[in-house]
Structure formats: structure tokens, C-alpha cells
Amino acid sequence: MAHFTKATSVKDWLNQRLAIEKVEKVLASEYWIPKNINFLWAMGMVLMITFMLLIVSGIFLLMYYQPNVDTAFYSVNYTIMREVDFGWLWRHVHGVAASVVFLIIYIHMFTGIYYGSYKKGREMIWISGMLLFVAFSAEAFSGYMLPWGQMSYWAGMVITNLFAGGSLHADGLVEWIRGDYVPAQAFLSRFFMLHVLLIPLAILGLIGLHFGALRIPHVNNQDGEEIDFDVEAKKYLDGDKAGSKVIRFANDFMAKDMLVVAVYLVFFFYLVFYHYGFAMDPVNFDPADGLKTPAHIYPEWYFLWSYEILRPFSTDIGLMAFAFAQVIFVALPFLDRSPNTVPASRRGLFRFWFWAMLIDMIVLTSMGKLPPEGAFSTIGFVAALTFIGLWILLPIITTFEKKA
Amino acid sequence: MKNNSRRGFMGKAFGAVAAVGAVASLFAMKKSWDPLPSVKAAGFTTLDMSGYNENELVTEKWRGKPIFVLKYTKEMVAAFNETQMGRTIKMSDDHYMVNLGLCTHLGCIPSYEKDNASFLCACHGGTYDITGDVTKAPPPRGLDIPPFRIEGNKLVLGEEGPEYKKMLADGITLKA
Numbered sequence: 352m353a354h355f356t357k358a359t360s361v362k363d364w365l366n367q368r369l370a371i372e373k374v375e376k377v378l379a380s381e382y383w384i385p386k387n388i389n390f391l392w393a394m395g396m397v398l399m400i401t402f403m404l405l406i407v408s409g410i411f412l413l414m415y416y417q418p419n420v421d422t423a424f425y426s427v428n429y430t431i432m433r434e435v436d437f438g439w440l441w442r443h444v445h446g447v448a449a450s451v452v453f454l455i456i457y458i459h460m461f462t463g464i465y466y467g468s469y470k471k472g473r474e475m476i477w478i479s480g481m482l483l484f485v486a487f488s489a490e491a492f493s494g495y496m497l498p499w500g501q502m503s504y505w506a507g508m509v510i511t512n513l514f515a516g517g518s519l520h521a522d523g524l525v526e527w528i529r530g531d532y533v534p535a536q537a538f539l540s541r542f543f544m545l546h547v548l549l550i551p552l553a554i555l556g557l558i559g560l561h562f563g564a565l566r567i568p569h570v571n572n573q574d575g576e577e578i579d580f581d582v583e584a585k586k587y588l589d590g591d592k593a594g595s596k597v598i599r600f601a602n603d604f605m606a607k608d609m610l611v612v613a614v615y616l617v618f619f620f621y622l623v624f625y626h627y628g629f630a631m632d633p634v635n636f637d638p639a640d641g642l643k644t645p646a647h648i649y650p651e652w653y654f655l656w657s658y659e660i661l662r663p664f665s666t667d668i669g670l671m672a673f674a675f676a677q678v679i680f681v682a683l684p685f686l687d688r689s690p691n692t693v694p695a696s697r698r699g700l701f702r703f704w705f706w707a708m709l710i711d712m713i714v715l716t717s718m719g720k721l722p723p724e725g726a727f728s729t730i731g732f733v734a735a736l737t738f739i740g741l742w743i744l745l746p747i748i749t750t751f752e753k754k755a
Numbered sequence: 756m757k758n759n760s761r762r763g764f765m766g767k768a769f770g771a772v773a774a775v776g777a778v779a780s781l782f783a784m785k786k787s788w789d790p791l792p793s794v795k796a797a798g799f800t801t802l803d804m805s806g807y808n809e810n811e812l813v814t815e816k817w818r819g820k821p822i823f824v825l826k827y828t829k830e831m832v833a834a835f836n837e838t839q840m841g842r843t844i845k846m847s848d849d850h851y852m853v854n855l856g857l858c859t860h861l862g863c864i865p866s867y868e869k870d871n872a873s874f875l876c877a878c879h880g881g882t883y884d885i886t887g888d889v890t891k892a893p894p895p896r897g898l899d900i901p902p903f904r905i906e907g908n909k910l911v912l913g914e915e916g917p918e919y920k921k922m923l924a925d926g927i928t929l930k931a
Contacts, residue, residue: 505863509878512862518895520929527785531794533819541788642814642821644864648878662879666860666895724880 379601383584385572386598392570393611394459400612401452401619402554408445409547411438416497418543420536423499424638440623446630447623449491453653456484464683465705467575467692472568474684479561481681486554491651493546499539500635505648507534507542517667533641575692647722655719656712660739662719663732672735679742686745689752700748704741711737799913801906802853804846812867814856817901817912821856821864823874823887831872831885839886841927842897844918846905853910854887854898865898874898900928 358364365371384392415435417426431438460480463469469477492510496503511534515525530537569580578596587595598604622629629652634645650658661673679686691698695705711734718731800817807813807826815822827843827850835843843850856864863878873890874883882891887898904916915923922928 509861509863522930526790527788529790530788531790531819532798535794535819537791537794641819642816642864644877646877648863662893665892669893722877722880728880 379605380599381584381588382600383580383587383597384570384600384604385576385578386596387572387574387576388570389573390611391458391462393608394455394462396605396608396612397455397615398452398459399558400616401448401455402558404444404448404619405452406551408441408448411441412445413547418497418540420499420539420639423497423539427498428636443623443627443630445494447619447627449494450630450651450653451619451622452487453491453651456487457653460484460680461705461709463571464708465695466571466573467687467694467698468571469684470687470690470692471577473564473571475564476561476568477684478681479557479564483554483557483561484680485677486550486557488654490546490550490554491653493542493550495651496534496539496542497546498635499639500632501637501639501643501645502632502635502648504534504639504641505644506650507538509648511538513670513673517670534639571692573694575694577692649720652716652720655717656715659715659719659731660735663728663735672739675742676738686742687749688746689749691752691754699752701752704745704748707737708741711741799911802910802912803908804849804851804910805908807851810869812869815912822901822912823852823854823856823867823898825852825867825885826850827852827885835886838888839884841922841925842886842888842900844903844905844910846908846910852886853900853903853912855901856898858894859889859896859898860894896929897927902930 353367355367358367362371412431415426415431415438417423427442431442435441463477463480492506496507511525511528514528515521526532528538529535530541569578572578576596580597583595583597587597587599592598632651637645649655657673657676660676661669663669664672687701689698689701695702714730714734715738718727718734721727798818800815800822802815802822802824804824804826807824809826809828810831811826813824815824832840832843832850842852842854844853845851858865858876858878858881860876860879860881863876865874865876865881865883868875872885874885874887876882876894879893880891881889881894883894883898884890887900889895889897900919900922901912902915903919904911904914905918923930
């Protein structure tokens, strides 16, 4: 039975009821981070800060945005952009952050792949991270519908059509998702709900899972060294800070983490103030028109690689290749058959696999933006086949990998 | 032991109630996302076919989707093969193309290339001939033909007449 005494301070009062000192230790001052890491380990914090920027700017946009097919376009392009003081700031922060967050997610992902941070007990970190990627993709897509411009409408048309499943002709499913024969009011309202409520809730839950998954295996380090965190933490607490392989999360690690964040934010706001254009497609400044397709429909840059895997094939094979590309990264911890948890540079053929995958995804991304004609079509086709081929090769080359 | 079996029974009883509730809620949620009756009721369009000029593509609207209407010239009709003929709608002495103007690949609107007498979808490079039959992948099939019923010189889109039912039976179009 809890025994409460007269509090000696506000802190003591709270401590007796909420154990705030214990919570602080568990979450920060005695949450241990290896010393042997580099700036790439700060990407999680950078993502967290970007997500906060999206929430804050989103709250302000939400106060003037109208989810109605007749008024949505003007509520964004007139009310928010011209009438609301600093409305442009919230919109540009929101648009730029939505784009940049994917750049950081890709860096975060490829850092994990390079250092093998998805193995030996860290599988759930990887899987929850990939679920977050899916949730962020859905969040980006649903948000893209809201200004109800030409790209919103046609991206909505094309992406919902994917659910017909090619030759399966599940047109009923597509109409069910839209709530109409074409994207219209029902579609805009429900994607608005998904964007501001359901998907953000899912993201918050998944972030909790992602952090939770880190607690037992802890953060990986530059050499993939297996650290006994209990022993190293004891060494640190006993005063041997130099000899210990770990430091406190707060304030020690946080200090460097936030320095990376500071550099990032300078870059981020440079984009917001001077180069926001890359996140604002010019075609989307025409109001939605169901009787006119834009000359080229292409997704934002962060979806181009998977779009390019869909494009060069006939409908059914394209859909299968696309579905494969969407889910295959989740299976990485199980397709990499090697027990070695070391950087890719010390892993035989996997070293080449890593760089081949990274370059292939960059090629797919560049081809996805270009019209599907002539040489571009061929390069895209070869890159799409390479992507699938690399994943088929992965279990084979890692099975024969020598123990590092 | 006695207690355990009683708890077990209560657990199963709760599970049964919860399962019924879950299925019922999912049903309600599914139905709430269905297209509304007002949306479905607005799904009919009547076209007066006497007002079209030869070889001039007109885009009409049915269920929010573009409908390509093209009145063929006599020379065009003379050059049609059997498949192409099967895709055209004959009303008195005139032949028309009445197709859903959405690419069967992913739903972009193809453009009419008058000089080549063909349709080109700019999204992924698919092409169709003048009757909307596919001539280059990725589209898996020709443009769909909307359900229609002939009423004198008028065409009612959204209703299934005998000519449309025959096209369906012959596999010329899928149910749009």
C-alpha cells in the first residue's frame, strides 16, 4: 500500500504521486547510448522535430482550410495564402516538411541497412520503422488531395484505381473507397478525416512502438559491437566515464543530437523561405477538373522509385511488381541470412549489394519523373528489373557470406 | 477449478458478445463508406445524337467521368474491320463511338490525335485506335463502353439496352 507523507517540495509532491524522478531516469538520464556513433544517429531526432513542425503548421492550416470540393482550392490558395497573416508560412513549412521528412526517412533507412541495425534483436525496430514509412506515405498522399488542384484530383484518380487490382476489376472496391464513381465530395471529406485524424493517430502509436522496440536491444553502433549495457552503465555511474562505452541520452547525447538538429533547421528554413517551390507542383495551382488530364501525371519525388517500378510493365505485372516493392523492405531482417552485424563495407558481396540498391533507387527516382519514352523507358525497365533481381539475390549472397 | 471453469465460461460469453458486436460494427462502417443514394441517383445522362458533326470529338459527362462521342465519316466506317465495327453504335444510318474517356490502365484521359485517327494516353504512353480498341500497352483492353439504351435518336447512358447487353455478352466491353 502506498504511503504518502507531507510533501517537502512540489517536486517531492509529484514524485510521490507520479515517480517523476524514476521516469526521468528511465527515459533520459539513464537511457544509455553508445559512444561509437556518428551524426547519422541523429536522424531519429531530426525526424521527431520535423514531425512536430508538421503538426504545428498543420494545426494552423486546419483553422482556415475547408474540405469542400467547391471551396477547398480557394481556401488554400486565396484565404490561407493571401488573407491569413503568415498563412503562407504554415503552408510552406507544411509542404516543405512533408517533402523533406521523406529525405530524412530514406537516410535513416539506408543508415540502418548499412550498419546492419535490423539484426540480432533489432528486427522489431526495423519492422515498426517500415510500418511508419507506410503510415507516412498514406499521410502524404491523403494530404496531397486536400488543396483539390489538378494533381490532387488526378493523383487521387490514379492511385485509387490501383485498388481495382488490374484484371481483377474490383471496380466496386474503388467506388467504395471513393464513395462515388470519381473522386468527389465524399472522397475529399474522407481523405480529410484520414489526414487529420486517423493516420496521425496511427503514426503516434507506431512512434511509441518504434521507441519501445529500441529499449531492449538498444541503439546499434558504428562497428555493430555487442555492448553489455548493464556493465557499461555501471562503469559510467561508478565514475569511469572515460572507460565506459556508453553515455547518458540526456543531456550528453542530446547535446550533440540537437547540434545536428540546429544545422538541419537552418537548411530546412532556407528551403521554406527561399526554395519552397520544389514542394509545390505548378500543375496543382489549377483547380481540379475531372474532364482534363494534365499532360504528365507524376507523384512527388519520394514516390517516384516505386512509381517507376509500376510503369514499364503491363497492368497486372506492373501491379505485382509495385506491390512487391511496397512490402519487400519489411522482410529485410529475414532475407539477410548472414549473422554478421557489421557495416556493409566489411561484409563481402553485401557491400556491393548495398551500393547497387542505393544507386538503383536513385536511377528509378530520376526515370520516374521523365516521360515514358525511348531510352528513359528502357533505363527505367532495366532499373525495375534490377530492383527485383537484387532482392532475389540478397538471401543467396548473404547465405554464403563469411563470418566477419 | 470450479472458479476457473466459471471464469472460462464468462470469458467465452464475453468473447461471443464481442465478436457479434465487432462484426456488426464492421458492417455498419463498410456501409457508411458506400456511395450515397443521391450519388447513385445522379448516374443517368441523355445525349441527343443528332447534334454531332462528323470526325469531331465531343466530350460529354456521365457520373463525373468523361464520355468520348465521335460521329464517324462514311469512309471511316467502310475501312472498319469486324472488331472495330463491333465497338461502334449504329443509330439509323450513322455510326458513333461512345466510349468512357478514361484509359483502362489507370484512368487518365487519352487525347484524340485527329491526324493519326487514334487516341494517346500521355500518362504511360498507351494508344487506342479510332474505335477505342487498344493498340499499344500498358492498357490491358480497349476503352470501356458505358451502359446505354437507344431511344429514337437519343442515347440514355446508365441504362442497359439490348445493344449494350449484346456487347457485354460478346466480350467487347466490360461493365463500366
